[in-house]
Amino acid sequence: MTISNIFLETEPFGIESGIELGIVAFALILFALSITAYRNTRIKKILFAASAFALFAIQLFVDSIEDYIGILDEDVTGIIVKLMTFAILVLFFVAIVKKR
Amino acid sequence: MNDESNSNSIKVLQYIQNNPGCYLRQVKRELTMSMGTIQYHLNLLEKNGRISSERRNLYKHYFPIGLFEQNEKDILKILNQETAREILMIILEKKPTQTDIANIIQISSASVNWHIKRLIDFGLILEQKDGKFKRYALGVDSKNIISLMKNYHPNIWSIWSNRLAEMFLSLSKEENE
Structure with a gap:
């Protein structure tokens, strides 16, 4: 049995949480980078991308609340998460098509 | 202030004038004075409005007042920004057109145009007509720019954020040249 198998068998929950944490961390790093880029250049379209990265982190947070705490209704959370995904894509679209 | 202290103060000021963007340890190394003495003179010069400072990461960089006529902080x-520095480096070597710059740095013409406009606005470069072409030359003393670029360079965070901005700039469609 390889080390990764042992890990997968004993800590599946830990791996999933770790990946989720990594995604949130990257979303936040990208958010902070976009804010720095905006402050240096004042290009407004970067703010749309920054909002999308922030929304991405919030989306994962909402998803985690549903998974681990369960205070929200599963259907409601599903709609919120999908709306957020839609909003993220719209924000990226605006960031691309906006002139400056 | 006694003569010796006054002379040290002048030495420190002259060093900063010749090396804008230098930092404490660099001044200490070059002027072979004690850290305390240099710190004292730097504080005094800053208090008297002869120099300004800007903290970047672990270093505090010092600049002579009046190095540029205006927008000193914006120029810093x-x-x-990595791309703006690269453009300035090209302009230092020759008088390029926007197309030359875009070809050398391999970035979009929209991005070059945006940086060029900004550099002109801050008085760092000048636009010169050359037949049907527009060429660009330094608008400030090249010695100052070289010294500033040598002493004051972007950290990894600035480089990454600049690359992110470049990505969005390259998505912009804007007429240039």
């Missing part, structure tokens, strides 16, 4: 912000 520009020098913190």
